[in-house]
Amino acid sequence: MSNGTAPSISGLSSSVGETVTLKGWLYNRRDSGKIRFLVLRDGSGYLQCVVVKKEVPEDVWESSGLLTQETSFEVTGVVREAPRQEGGVELGVTGLTVLSVCHDWPITPKEHGVDFLMSQRHLWLRSARQVAILKVRSEVESAIHDFYHSRGYTKIDSPILTPAACEGTSNLFETQYTEDEKAYLSQSGQLYLEPACAALGKVYCFGPTFRAEKSKTRRHLREFWMVEPEVAFMEIDGLLDLAEEFIKELTTRVLDRRKDDLKRLERDTTKLEATATRPFTRMTYREAIENLAGKGFPVKFGDDLGGDEETALTEGFDTPVLVTRYPSSIKAFYMQPDPADPEVALCVDVLAPEGYGELIGGSQRIHDHDLLLARIRQQELPIEAFQWYLDVRKYGTFPHSGFGMGLERFTAWMCGVPHLRECIPYPRMLYRIYP
RNA sequence: UCCGCAGUAGCUCAAUCGGUAGAGCAUUCGGCUGUUAACCGAAGGGUUGUAGGUUCGAGUCCCUCCGGCGGGCCCA
Numbered sequence: 001m002s003n004g005t006a007p008s009i010s011g012l013s014s015s016v017g018e019t020v021t022l023k024g025w026l027y028n029r030r031d032s033g034k035i036r037f038l039v040l041r042d043g044s045g046y047l048q049c050v051v052v053k054k055e056v057p058e059d060v061w062e063s064s065g066l067l068t069q070e071t072s073f074e075v076t077g078v079v080r081e082a083p084r085q086e087g088g089v090e091l092g093v094t095g096l097t098v099l100s101v102c103h104d105w106p107i108t109p110k111e112h113g114v115d116f117l118m119s120q121r122h123l124w125l126r127s128a129r130q131v132a133i134l135k136v137r138s139e140v141e142s143a144i145h146d147f148y149h150s151r152g153y154t155k156i157d158s159p160i161l162t163p164a165a166c167e168g169t170s171n172l173f174e175t176q177y178t179e180d181e182k183a184y185l186s187q188s189g190q191l192y193l194e195p196a197c198a199a200l201g202k203v204y205c206f207g208p209t210f211r212a213e214k215s216k217t218r219r220h221l222r223e224f225w226m227v228e229p230e231v232a233f234m235e236i237d238g239l240l241d242l243a244e245e246f247i248k249e250l251t252t253r254v255l256d257r258r259k260d261d262l263k264r265l266e267r268d269t270t271k272l273e274a275t276a277t278r279p280f281t282r283m284t285y286r287e288a289i290e291n292l293a294g295k296g297f298p299v300k301f302g303d304d305l306g307g308d309e310e311t312a313l314t315e316g317f318d319t320p321v322l323v324t325r326y327p328s329s330i331k332a333f334y335m336q337p338d339p340a341d342p343e344v345a346l347c348v349d350v351l352a353p354e355g356y357g358e359l360i361g362g363s364q365r366i367h368d369h370d371l372l373l374a375r376i377r378q379q380e381l382p383i384e385a386f387q388w389y390l391d392v393r394k395y396g397t398f399p400h401s402g403f404g405m406g407l408e409r410f411t412a413w414m415c416g417v418p419h420l421r422e423c424i425p426y427p428r429m430l431y432r433i434y435p
Numbered sequence: 436u437c438c439g440c441a442g443u444a445g446c447u448c449a450a451u452c453g454g455u456a457g458a459g460c461a462u463u464c465g466g467c468u469g470u471u472a473a474c475c476g477a478a479g480g481g482u483u484g485u486a487g488g489u490u491c492g493a494g495u496c497c498c499u500c501c502g503g504c505g506g507g508c509c510c511a
Contacts, residue, residue, distance in 0.1 A: 032474085033467035052468070069461085084471080103462090104445075109472045110460045111447055115503050171509070188511090213509050214436070226511060306507085349511095358511060406511030431503085 009045035012079050012089050019094070021076040022047070025126070026067045026102075028109060036064050038093075040075060043131070048082065049075050049091040060096045069109075070102040070126065121426060122435045132261035133422055136254060137411045143253040144206060144227050144407075147246060153202040153229065158189030160208065163385065171213045185210035190402060193230035194365060194392050197400055204229040206407075216430045218419040219307070219357055221408060223428035230402035236336075236346040236364045239401040240322055243350055243360050244280050246405070247320060252276045254414050267416040271354065274318030282322040285344065288313055301343075304330045311355040320359060321351045333375040335363040336399075348403065356413040362403020369393035 007020045024042030031037075034053035039046055051064040067073060076095035081088060106120055107127065117124045124130055148155070161175070161183040177183035189205035196203045206227040213220070229242065251272055254262070262269055283291070289299045295312050299305065305313070305323075314321050325344040328337055335345035347363035366372040372393055376386055408423040421427040426435065 028472075030470045030473050031467085032470060035468045035470080037470050037473085039471090048471085050469080054468085084469095105461080106445065108446060108461050113447070113504090115442095116446065118503095209511075211510070215507095215509060216504090217506065220510075224511070304509095361511060404511060409511060 009040065009042050009047045009087070011044075012047065013087055015079045016081055016089060017079065019076065019078050020091075021074060021095075022091075023074045023099070024072070026069055026071045026073065027128075028069065029067055031065075038064060038067060038075070040073075040091075041126070041128075045087055046128070047087070047089070047091055048085050049077060049093050051093045051096070056093060056095075060093070063096045063098050064093070066098055066101060068102050068105065070105045072099040072102070073097060074099060118421065118427075118432060119434065125425065128264060130422065132264045133411070133415050133417060134425060135261045136258050136265075136415050137407070137423060139254055139258050140250055140407060140411055140414065141206075141225075143250045146253075147249050148202075148204045148229065151202065153204050154196075154200045156189075156193060156196040156200070156203045156205050157207065158186065158192040158205045158228075160186050160210075162186050171211055173210050173212045187211055188226070188404060189228050190230065190404065191389055193228060193402060194389070194400065197230040197232045197402075198392060198396070198398070202229070202231050214430055217307075218421075219409065221420050221424060221427055221429060224420070224424065225407040226404045227407065228402055228404040230400060232398055232400045234364075234401040235399050236324070236348070236401060239362055239364060239403060240282065240324065240348055243322065243348060243362065243403055244320075247280075247350065247359070247410075248276055250410065251414070258414075262415070265415050265417070267414070271318055272414065275320060275353075278319055280319045280322055280350075281317050282324065284325045285323060285327065286325070288323050302327050302329055305349075307357060310351050310357050314351050314353045314355075317353055320353060322348050323351060324348045331363070333379045333381065334365050334372065336366050337371075346401075350403075350405075352409070352413045354413070354416075356409065359409050359413065360403050360405045362401065364399060364401040367393055367397045367399050369397060 007015070007022060009022065009024070012020070022040060022042060024040045027039040027041035027046055029036065029038050036051040038049040038051065040049050051061065053061050074097045075091065075093055077091035077093040079089050080092055082090035107117070107123055125134070145155070161177065162185070163183065172184040172187060175183050175185065187209055189207065193203055193205055204227060207225065208223055209226040210223055211220075212222065231238070231242070234242070255269060255272055255276060286301070288305070289301065289303075292299050292309055292312060297309050297312060299309060313323065324347065325338055325341065326347055326349070327343055328335065328345045331345045331347055335347050338344045338346050345363060348360070349358050350360035351357060352359045366375065369390060372390060373383075376383055408420045411423040412418070412420055415423065417423060421429060
């Protein structure tokens with residue numbers, strides 16, 4: 001190739017007629033006596049390489065017979081059109097060198113159980129489905145950065161090691177910081193983002209988040225990646241617009257650039273197209289519990305919404321649903337009460353369609369110093385630990401809002417994958433931290 | 436921690452009423468010049484998770500422990 005880098009399968013459609021040399025691994029092989037079809041995998045794509053006995057030297061033919069699944073090899077050949085192939089090209093092989101024969105590859109082209117695949121996660125990553133998911137994930141990450149940078153946000157890296165108890169230590173991972181001081185792994189960057197938005201106006205953080213909860217469901221990981229914007233002077237309505245615009249843009253980007261991966265995942269993209277183009281449904285918590293009552297879910301004011309309720313709420317909608325103004329009693333202490341309805345908080349949960357559940361949770365933050373102090377006392381949180389957080393309200397306070405979105409939940413929804421564990425390279429789950 | 440499900444060949448599963456543990460994939464060997472999870476033939480591969488019990492006889496019934504899966508709680 002003219003750019004001086006090694007050629008890759010993904011760029012081959014423009015090289016028809018040229019002779020190229022590629023390196024990769026054998027994904028699959030089909031033999032038919034004097035002709036062999038080798039499927040080469042190089043991370044960028046898949047390429048059928050055709051070896052015909054009469055057309056190659058004896059040693060090339062013999063080498064091609066040694067290839068087992070995942071054997072690494074180098075192949076040279078002429079790129080030619082092959083309409084039936086993915087990518088529209090195949091390789092007429094003229095030379096082949098085995099780099100390392102793979103013995104006893106454990107993952108066959110047939111089905112496998114979850115337990116087995118999870119214990120082989122480092123190898124499972126090589127399968128076509130996992131590659132497609134990880135490409136979508138990476139696209140989403142890149143789209144997140146682009147979304148905020150193009151709007152003048154500054155990325156703030158919030159700390160991963162945090163001092164004592166912010167919202168209670170029961171769901172925090174504890175680690176020894178010094179001989180006589182403990183530290184905890186961060187479960188949210190939000191508290192650190194709030195002072196930063198007073199410095200920079202519009203900020204966001206994006207990093208790993210740790211939750212030591214004993215959740216054992218398809219929607220939970222103990223280590224996951226969360227993106228959190230925080231905006232000075234933004235109030236609840238601006239936050240709702242931001243959340244909607246954000247999800248729309250990420251969805252559009254994935255549909256636009258990861259079409260092939262979604263196809264491989266057999267994702268029905270018509271549902272995502274609605275998200276990209278149509279306005280999202282918005283409803284208050286009070287409206288939501290009425291809606292649920294009509295569907296046979298007796299939820300009374302003050303009850304939180306479980307997974308079944310969330311799924312029922314989004315039924316009939318192709319786009320995410322924004323549920324706002326939950327009772328303050330079931331939400332975090334820092335959420336601003338609604339002046340028009342003081343029992344509820346100015347908050348939002350964004351529920352994805354198709355049963356994917358909560359993508360985003362966010363709120364307008366309490367900006368009044370004394371009200372926040374009262375809430376901290378009411379929840380019996382250690383005031384000393386929150387002095388710096390209260391300082392945001394002490395020195396030139398201002399309304400501000402933000403939300404958090406789980407990268408894996410968003411990716412799972414885009415890919416139509418039922419379980420979060422496939423949406424992060426090395427999932428950390430309850431009772432499973434290998435490999 | 437609670438509720439539910441299942442531990443049989445390297446992997447995915449089957450085994451009727453309690454009566455000689457089988458198949459596909461993978462591996463090895465053989466066949467096939469356009470295959471698409473290719474196909475056809477053959478071979479090797481088993482302490483049925485673990486400890487105990489019932490029985491003439493247990494993969495199957497009872498029970499101990501272990502690890503797994505799904506859900507609840509919690510949240511993104």
